[in-house]
Amino acid sequence: MKAIGMIETRGLTAAIEALDSMAKAANVSLVDLKRVGSGLVTVIIEGDVAAVTAAVEVGKTAHTMTGGELVSANVIPRPHSELRKIL
Template sequence: MAGAGEAIGLIETKGLVCHLVATDAMCKAADIEVLEQVSIGGGFVTTLIKGDVGSVRAAVDAGAQTASQSGELVSAHIIPRPEPAIIGLFVK
Protein backbone atom coordinates (compact mmCIF):
# COMPACT_ATOMS: atom_id res chain seq x y z
CA MET A 1 0.00 0.00 0.00
CA ALA A 2 1.05 3.59 -0.43
CA GLY A 3 2.86 5.16 2.51
CA ALA A 4 3.01 8.74 3.76
CA GLY A 5 5.41 9.95 1.05
CA GLU A 6 3.84 8.02 -1.77
CA ALA A 7 1.25 8.71 -4.41
CA ILE A 8 -0.85 6.78 -6.85
CA GLY A 9 -1.31 7.69 -10.48
CA LEU A 10 -4.00 6.67 -12.90
CA ILE A 11 -4.04 6.83 -16.68
CA GLU A 12 -7.07 5.80 -18.70
CA THR A 13 -6.71 5.16 -22.41
CA LYS A 14 -8.85 3.85 -25.21
CA GLY A 15 -7.25 0.97 -27.08
CA LEU A 16 -4.81 -1.75 -26.09
CA VAL A 17 -1.84 -0.47 -28.10
CA CYS A 18 -2.21 3.01 -26.65
CA HIS A 19 -2.43 1.47 -23.18
CA LEU A 20 0.72 -0.61 -23.67
CA VAL A 21 2.89 2.21 -24.98
CA ALA A 22 1.67 4.57 -22.23
CA THR A 23 2.45 1.99 -19.53
CA ASP A 24 5.86 1.36 -21.07
CA ALA A 25 6.59 5.10 -21.07
CA MET A 26 5.56 5.38 -17.40
CA CYS A 27 7.82 2.51 -16.37
CA LYS A 28 10.77 3.96 -18.28
CA ALA A 29 10.27 7.53 -17.02
CA ALA A 30 10.48 6.86 -13.28
CA ASP A 31 10.87 4.31 -10.53
CA ILE A 32 7.22 3.29 -10.10
CA GLU A 33 5.29 0.08 -9.54
CA VAL A 34 2.34 -0.92 -11.71
CA LEU A 35 -0.35 -2.04 -9.24
CA GLU A 36 -3.27 -2.92 -11.47
CA GLN A 37 -4.65 -2.66 -14.96
CA VAL A 38 -8.42 -2.53 -15.22
CA SER A 39 -10.31 -3.09 -18.46
CA ILE A 40 -13.81 -1.66 -18.24
CA GLY A 41 -14.95 -2.60 -21.73
CA GLY A 42 -15.29 -0.70 -24.96
CA GLY A 43 -11.50 -0.55 -25.26
CA PHE A 44 -11.08 1.55 -22.11
CA VAL A 45 -8.18 0.50 -19.88
CA THR A 46 -7.02 2.19 -16.67
CA THR A 47 -3.53 1.65 -15.25
CA LEU A 48 -2.87 2.29 -11.55
CA ILE A 49 0.71 2.95 -10.44
CA LYS A 50 2.41 3.88 -7.17
CA GLY A 51 5.68 5.41 -6.06
CA ASP A 52 6.97 8.58 -4.48
CA VAL A 53 5.11 11.74 -5.49
CA GLY A 54 7.80 13.03 -7.86
CA SER A 55 8.20 9.69 -9.61
CA VAL A 56 4.46 9.22 -10.04
CA ARG A 57 4.11 12.75 -11.41
CA ALA A 58 6.93 12.17 -13.91
CA ALA A 59 5.52 8.77 -14.91
CA VAL A 60 1.95 10.02 -15.39
CA ASP A 61 3.17 13.01 -17.41
CA ALA A 62 5.24 10.72 -19.66
CA GLY A 63 2.42 8.20 -20.03
CA ALA A 64 -0.15 10.88 -20.80
CA GLN A 65 2.05 12.49 -23.44
CA THR A 66 2.78 9.14 -25.08
CA ALA A 67 -0.89 8.11 -25.00
CA SER A 68 -1.91 11.39 -26.61
CA GLN A 69 0.57 10.81 -29.43
CA SER A 70 -0.19 7.12 -30.04
CA GLY A 71 -3.91 6.89 -29.47
CA GLU A 72 -6.56 8.30 -27.20
CA LEU A 73 -5.83 9.53 -23.69
CA VAL A 74 -9.09 9.63 -21.73
CA SER A 75 -7.82 10.84 -18.36
CA ALA A 76 -4.69 11.11 -16.20
CA HIS A 77 -4.66 11.85 -12.48
CA ILE A 78 -2.33 11.79 -9.46
CA ILE A 79 -3.43 11.30 -5.85
CA PRO A 80 -0.73 12.16 -3.28
CA ARG A 81 -0.93 10.30 0.05
CA PRO A 82 -4.03 8.29 -0.91
CA GLU A 83 -6.29 6.77 1.68
CA PRO A 84 -5.46 3.02 1.82
CA ALA A 85 -9.11 2.17 1.13
CA ILE A 86 -8.78 3.79 -2.31
CA ILE A 87 -6.01 1.40 -3.31
CA GLY A 88 -7.99 -1.48 -1.83
CA LEU A 89 -10.74 -0.81 -4.37
CA PHE A 90 -8.38 -1.87 -7.16
CA VAL A 91 -5.81 -4.21 -5.62
CA LYS A 92 -7.17 -7.33 -3.99
Protein backbone atom coordinates in the same frame (compact mmCIF):
# COMPACT_ATOMS: atom_id res chain seq x y z
CA MET B 1 2.63 5.99 1.86
CA LYS B 2 3.10 5.81 -1.87
CA ALA B 3 1.32 7.97 -4.42
CA ILE B 4 -0.97 6.47 -7.04
CA GLY B 5 -1.08 7.55 -10.68
CA MET B 6 -3.67 6.60 -13.28
CA ILE B 7 -3.83 6.90 -17.05
CA GLU B 8 -6.98 5.90 -18.91
CA THR B 9 -6.85 5.40 -22.66
CA ARG B 10 -9.11 4.14 -25.38
CA GLY B 11 -7.34 1.01 -26.58
CA LEU B 12 -5.01 -1.54 -25.02
CA THR B 13 -2.04 -0.71 -27.24
CA ALA B 14 -2.13 2.94 -26.19
CA ALA B 15 -2.28 1.92 -22.51
CA ILE B 16 0.71 -0.41 -22.88
CA GLU B 17 2.70 2.30 -24.66
CA ALA B 18 1.87 4.75 -21.87
CA LEU B 19 2.87 2.20 -19.20
CA ASP B 20 6.17 1.44 -20.93
CA SER B 21 7.02 5.13 -21.16
CA MET B 22 6.04 5.77 -17.53
CA ALA B 23 8.14 2.87 -16.25
CA LYS B 24 11.16 4.09 -18.22
CA ALA B 25 10.73 7.72 -17.13
CA ALA B 26 10.58 7.25 -13.35
CA ASN B 27 10.94 4.76 -10.54
CA VAL B 28 7.33 3.53 -10.47
CA SER B 29 5.71 0.12 -10.39
CA LEU B 30 2.54 -1.26 -11.92
CA VAL B 31 -0.34 -1.80 -9.50
CA ASP B 32 -2.93 -2.95 -12.02
CA LEU B 33 -4.15 -2.70 -15.59
CA LYS B 34 -7.94 -2.66 -15.72
CA ARG B 35 -10.05 -3.18 -18.82
CA VAL B 36 -13.06 -1.06 -18.05
CA GLY B 37 -15.12 -1.82 -21.16
CA SER B 38 -15.94 -0.09 -24.46
CA GLY B 39 -12.21 -0.08 -25.24
CA LEU B 40 -11.25 1.84 -22.09
CA VAL B 41 -8.12 0.65 -20.30
CA THR B 42 -6.79 2.13 -17.05
CA VAL B 43 -3.17 1.73 -15.98
CA ILE B 44 -2.48 2.26 -12.26
CA ILE B 45 1.06 2.87 -11.01
CA GLU B 46 2.59 3.67 -7.64
CA GLY B 47 5.76 5.25 -6.27
CA ASP B 48 6.83 8.40 -4.52
CA VAL B 49 4.89 11.57 -5.39
CA ALA B 50 7.55 13.14 -7.62
CA ALA B 51 8.16 9.92 -9.57
CA VAL B 52 4.45 9.24 -10.11
CA THR B 53 3.79 12.85 -11.17
CA ALA B 54 6.67 12.75 -13.66
CA ALA B 55 5.60 9.34 -14.98
CA VAL B 56 1.98 10.41 -15.50
CA GLU B 57 3.11 13.53 -17.40
CA VAL B 58 5.17 11.32 -19.72
CA GLY B 59 2.31 8.83 -20.06
CA LYS B 60 -0.11 11.59 -21.04
CA THR B 61 1.82 12.14 -24.28
CA ALA B 62 3.16 8.62 -24.95
CA HIS B 63 -0.18 7.18 -26.05
CA THR B 64 -0.07 9.37 -29.18
CA MET B 65 2.66 7.13 -30.64
CA THR B 66 0.02 4.47 -31.25
CA GLY B 67 -2.79 6.76 -32.33
CA GLY B 68 -4.66 6.05 -29.11
CA GLU B 69 -6.83 8.48 -27.21
CA LEU B 70 -6.12 9.77 -23.71
CA VAL B 71 -9.35 9.78 -21.74
CA SER B 72 -8.12 10.75 -18.28
CA ALA B 73 -5.03 11.06 -16.09
CA ASN B 74 -4.71 11.66 -12.37
CA VAL B 75 -2.24 11.53 -9.48
CA ILE B 76 -3.34 10.92 -5.89
CA PRO B 77 -0.42 11.95 -3.63
CA ARG B 78 -1.54 10.31 -0.37
CA PRO B 79 -4.41 7.92 -1.08
CA HIS B 80 -6.65 7.02 1.81
CA SER B 81 -6.07 3.50 3.12
CA GLU B 82 -9.62 2.51 2.14
CA LEU B 83 -8.78 3.25 -1.50
CA ARG B 84 -6.30 0.35 -1.54
CA LYS B 85 -9.20 -2.08 -1.03
CA ILE B 86 -10.67 -1.32 -4.45
CA LEU B 87 -7.35 -1.41 -6.27
